[in-house]
Amino acid sequence: MIHKEYKTELTGVRYLSAATYEASFTRPKNFSFLPGQRIRFSAKTIQRDYTIVSGPQDDRITLCIHHIKDGKFSGIFASTTPGTQFMFTGPHGYFRYFPSDDQAVFIATGTGIAPFVSFVHDHVRGFILLHGITGPSEQYYKEQLISAASLYIPCFSSRLPDRQNTSAGFHGRVTRYLEKNLPSGKYHFYLCGSAGMIADSLPIIDERFPESKVFIESYA
Numbered sequence: 624m625i626h627k628e629y630k631t632e633l634t635g636v637r638y639l640s641a642a643t644y645e646a647s648f649t650r651p652k653n654f655s656f657l658p659g660q661r662i663r664f665s666a667k668t669i670q671r672d673y674t675i676v677s678g679p680q681d682d683r684i685t686l687c688i689h690h691i692k693d694g695k696f697s698g699i700f701a702s703t704t705p706g707t708q709f710m711f712t713g714p715h716g717y718f719r720y721f722p723s724d725d726q727a728v729f730i731a732t733g734t735g736i737a738p739f740v741s742f743v744h745d746h747v748r749g750f751i752l753l754h755g756i757t758g759p760s761e762q763y764y765k766e767q768l769i770s771a772a773s774l775y776i777p778c779f780s781s782r783l784p785d786r787q788n789t790s791a792g793f794h795g796r797v798t799r800y801l802e803k804n805l806p807s808g809k810y811h812f813y814l815c816g817s818a819g820m821i822a823d824s825l826p827i828i829d830e831r832f833p834e835s836k837v838f839i840e841s842y843a
């Protein structure tokens with residue numbers, strides 16, 4: 624399928640944690656998307672996809688980007704002056720929310736939280752959310768997510784210094800929470816983020832939550 628190309632303008636950047644920032648852009652007049660979809664930027668021979676964090680009715684397009692040290696593209700917006708123009712194609716992808724009587728469980732690592740924030744902008748409520756991050760400083764979008772979720776569990780993968788050990792959350796990876804803490808049952812699982820988390824989660828879901836449905840968006 625040929626995707627239309629759109630011109631946009633960077634309107635601002637704000638850091639959400641030491642290595643993760645939000646980049647905002649003007650929304651081209653005729654560009655629409657569904658929550659969970661992404662857009663694609665090209666620079667010379669490389670292409671990079673970023674999931675839209677903002678809602679389908681917002682007049683800005685917002686992205687949540689992990690700035691990878693030595694990465695070819697992920698730092699580009701953070702080092703660009705607002706007003707600079709970019710081209711993108713989209714919307715791409717099929718990672719969408721499907722309402723169901725089965726409890727939705729959203730599982731994200733890092734910036735894999737992006738589609739779930741867009742779902743919240745689109746009034747999705749009552750989900751269980753596991754957010755895999757290294758520590759409390761990466762709980763971006765926490766307030767919005769807490770108010771929309773029935774259960775919000777940040778899962779801290781790093782050993783935290785003693786003074787941070789009291790932070791509300793689960794101390795361990797999202798996969799450990801799935802294995803040990805999520806009550807057995809039939810769920811709609813939505814997994815987004817690292818390929819490793821997705822590969823490790825699938826056998827646990829097969830084993831512990833038979834008949835559940837799984838929707839996947841891999842950032843690898």
Ligand SMILES: Cc1cc2nc3c(=O)[nH]c(=O)nc-3n(C[C@H](O)[C@H](O)[C@H](O)COP(=O)(O)OP(=O)(O)OC[C@H]3O[C@@H](n4cnc5c(N)ncnc54)[C@H](O)[C@@H]3O)c2cc1C
Nearest residue numbers: 671672673674687688689691694695696697734737841842
């Ligand atoms: C469907 C899809 C949606 C995506 N949505 C988002 C999004 O919303 N936000 C976002 O930040 N990214 C997202 N990505 C990832 C994004 O497209 C880029 O791959 C990422 O920003 C790295 O690009 P780069 O050119 O800076 O790094 P590269 O130059 O491609 O990679 C540099 C090195 O960093 C490693 N690396 C890659 N990712 C990470 C990571 N997360 N942490 C540490 N090391 C890493 C690579 O293995 C490589 O060795 C998405 C990817 C896909 C496929």
